[in-house]
Amino acid sequence: MMMNEGTPAISIDRLTKRYGQTLAVESLSLSVPQGTIFGLLGTNGAGKTTTFKCMLGLARPSEGSVSFEGRPLTPPLFERLAYVPEKCALYEWMTGAQLLEMQRRSFSRYDDKRANELMDLFALDRKKKLGKFSKGQQTAMALVLAFSIHPEILVLDEPAAGLDPVHQRHVLDLIIGESAGGATVVFSSHQIGQVERAAERVAIMHQGTLRLAGEVEQLKSDLKVVEATFDTDAPSLNGLSAEPSVGQIQRAGRLVRVYVKGNGDEIARKIGDMHPRSVRILDQNLEDIFLTTVGSSGSAMAADVAGASGR
């Protein structure tokens, strides 16, 4: 089935999920454009897995809704959608070959040639029972099943967890390859470097709420680090914290880093007046952005940026 151009592949509208008194996800709204790679970042317990579960009907949202290509999720959509959960959910008593057969019988899009190529790529033994696989191999098996059906939408929760660096790279290549073929990929990972390498857009969740969302390049250009080195211990920069563009200030001996929104020129000039040995303006990488976003002092700034760069 072809999608309408411009219709988001996935739309999450004010999604809230409560487990008893615990608020796992609060009023989350996100939009994932078709054919993009979307990274969902967050600390443990941020609500990423709950969000995935609500998206896929594995958990009922307390409030809000999720739609795929403008329509609610129905079982036939799973013909074109693959999900790899954080924790391996496959049957440990089945062999690799039996799991492939299970997939073949469940999905008309199943591609046996592709599945076998992936089994070889991850060096998985078809005759071995899943219970005898290592954790990383179990994750790889789940990935083989997911990619073997040529999904149009891929939802991957920590897809590289437990994999060695070589296979992590394979996963990244597969994600990028699927996206290049037109698939929409949503994935979460604690490996921020991988997300930065693959994702075109990211969302950062913290304590169940969305803190930041937008295109990776845009976020990186909107947020800078002004780094200064002094001959002696760095002076107090309390005066700068009142600046609206300043998020977090880190001091470590003679080094000081100020995380700022915007180009950072004004802040660099003010620090320059304090006669540092050097001062320079650096781009923030995704890890910097993530850490500033989930850090309490950076939240306000991140929220501002989310307002500017988000959906």
Next chain:
Amino acid sequence: MRYTQTLRMLNGLKWLAIVFAAFYALVVIIAASNGFLGHIPHGDKKFEIPLPALFALAAFVTCIFCSSYGRTLSSENEDHLPVVWTRPKSRLQTTLTIVGVDSLGMLAAFAMYLLLTAVFITTFQVWHYVTVPSDALAQFGRYIVQPFAFYALVMALTASTGCAGRGLVGWFWVGAIFLGILAASPFIPNPWHAIFNYVNFLNPLAYGSYHTTSGTETINVMGGPTPTYVAGLAPVMDAAALLILFAAGLTLGLIQWRRLEA
């Protein structure tokens, strides 16, 4: 799900066949070492093997067999829901597929037990003792349905649980046997006895008793001389009651399964 459940079922039947073969071998070895192979001494008493008694035993063995398959939904809840629920099938279709495969497995287990019995009868050359009462077909109907009712009630009891379902099945057996004893006991005063009798209508094991008298010989299978027919009228009524339990169990199980979250 059909493939996965078929693998599960075939694996179960394989183990059942192994147990039956081991049991047969053990009995034959013991009988042969005592010189009984080829005939069974029974003195002057008239010896009878009513066919429904064999059905009753087959139903009981099948109930044991389906104890684990009744909790398939529960075992899927042990971390497999992200696989089961992300197939292009609704939860209703998935459940019906599971029940369909399990039904074939239960019928196969029932047939395997009857086959084992036939092998024993042939081994000990006692075919001429097997009698076929006039209600044998109706009795067959009752006993073939009994494991289905048991299966569905196990499903209803465990569908919303995970690992805890295993323990629940054990307690279900204990409860069903204990309830049958209470309902049958003449020492329980009313109104308790009447209450236990009514509650026993919901006990699928209670429908498994078989009792017949022929001359001086009394045959009691699965419950002794307590009411042969729980529903009190005829085996057909018992079969109807068991079918109601089956339908109710499935419905309750499905309702829970559809409300479940991963």
